[in-house]
Amino acid sequence: MKLFIDTANIDEIKEAASWGILDGVTTNPSLIAKEGRDFQEVIKEIVEIVDGPISAEVIALDAEKMVEEGEELAKIHDNIVVKVPMTKEGLKATKIFSEKGIKVNVTLVFSANQALLAAKAGATYVSPFLGRVDDIGSTGMDLVEEIISIFNIHGYDTQTIAASIRHPLHVTDAALAGSHVSTVPFKVLKMMTDHPLTDIGIEKFLADWNEAF
Ligand code: E4P
Numbered sequence: 001m002k003l004f005i006d007t008a009n010i011d012e013i014k015e016a017a018s019w020g021i022l023d024g025v026t027t028n029p030s031l032i033a034k035e036g037r038d039f040q041e042v043i044k045e046i047v048e049i050v051d052g053p054i055s056a057e058v059i060a061l062d063a064e065k066m067v068e069e070g071e072e073l074a075k076i077h078d079n080i081v082v083k084v085p086m087t088k089e090g091l092k093a094t095k096i097f098s099e100k101g102i103k104v105n106v107t108l109v110f111s112a113n114q115a116l117l118a119a120k121a122g123a124t125y126v127s128p129f130l131g132r133v134d135d136i137g138s139t140g141m142d143l144v145e146e147i148i149s150i151f152n153i154h155g156y157d158t159q160t161i162a163a164s165i166r167h168p169l170h171v172t173d174a175a176l177a178g179s180h181v182s183t184v185p186f187k188v189l190k191m192m193t194d195h196p197l198t199d200i201g202i203e204k205f206l207a208d209w210n211e212a213f
Contacts, residue, residue, distance in 0.1 A: 001175045004053070004161065004183040008032045008042050012186035013049050019193075024052035026127070026163065026183040028083065028107065029059060040076065047077040055105045055125075057083035063092035074102045081105045081124060086114045091121045098122025105161065112146040119151060119158035125181070130174075131164035140164070145177045152178075168192045 002023035005016045008031040016022050025046050032039050043056045054077070058069040066089065070082035081103040084090040094104045098121065105125040106118035110133060115126045128147055130140025147160050161181040162174035168191050174182045184192070 001179055002052075002181040003171075003189075004055075004181055005189065006031070006163065006165065006183040006185050008035050008046070009186070010035075010042070010045055010049070013046060016186060016189055017049055021189075022050055022052070024054060024079075024181070024183075025050050026055040026083070026105070026161070028055075028057050032057075040073075043073065043076055043080070047079055050079075052079060053081045053103065053105075053125075054079050055081045055083045055107075057085075057107065058093075061085075061087070061089060063089040063096070066090065066093035067096050070097055070102060070104075071100075083107050083127075086110075086118060086126075091117055094118060094121040094123050098124075107163070109147075110143070112143065112150055115147040115158075115160070116150055119156040123158050125159050125161050127161045127163040127183070129164035130162055130170060131166040133164075134166070141170070141173045141177065144174060144179055148178050 003021055004024040004026050005013055006026050008027040046054050056073045058066045060066045060069050066084055073082055074080050082097055083105040084093050085108050086106050097104045103124040106123040107127045109115050109126050109128045118126045128143045130144055133140035133143055144162050151158055159180035161183050162179040163183050165184045165188055171182050
């Protein structure tokens with residue numbers, strides 16, 4: 001499973017990239033807004049740090065403007081994946097992008113049928129938001145599993161990005177479900193590295209070493 005980081009924060013991206021585990025980056029308008037910096041400037045910095053798919057989201061709600069914005073974003077670097085919301089207009093734009101050879105991540109996916117439509121329109125990725133499904137009392141991982149099954153049964157090339165990850169168990173479950181990608185906030189990536197028995201083990205090894213030598 002590929003691991004993307006879900007952030008627009010340059011320090012977080014640099015730190016996670018330095019661990020040698022990063023395959024790509026996803027951003028969204030909220031994450032960009034949090035940084036309080038120029039959108040294109042941030043994306044240009046990210047592509048210099050990570051050599052993998054970098055999702056940059058359009059703001060427009062109609063297909064024509066989505067395509068205009070997406071084409072500008074795609075010009076930044078070959079690794080740019082244009083992120084569009086899962087709407088009828090988003091589907092139209094996805095079809096146009098796919099015909100132009102521009103990669104698309106269809107975001108805000110909350111049902112298997114939405115994922116199916118996105119795949120049919122030519123999406124490279126779909127992003128089911130499993131944490132937000134959990135938040136309203138349903139099981140987000142069921143959605144991820146349904147999408148993966150449908151893509152496998154019907155042979156779609158579209159890849160599933162398990163998104164809206166809230167904790168390390170989400171990542172484990174997404175990997176077990178066969179998700180192509182999980183996009184993970186920095187906080188959760190850090191949590192994934194930690195285990196109290198690892199810390200205790202290191203402490204004991206060093207104590208034994210220092211006692212002997
Ligand atoms: C995915 O690409 C989104 O950026 C993200 O996972 C949304 O997560 P949230 O529900 O924590 O905002």
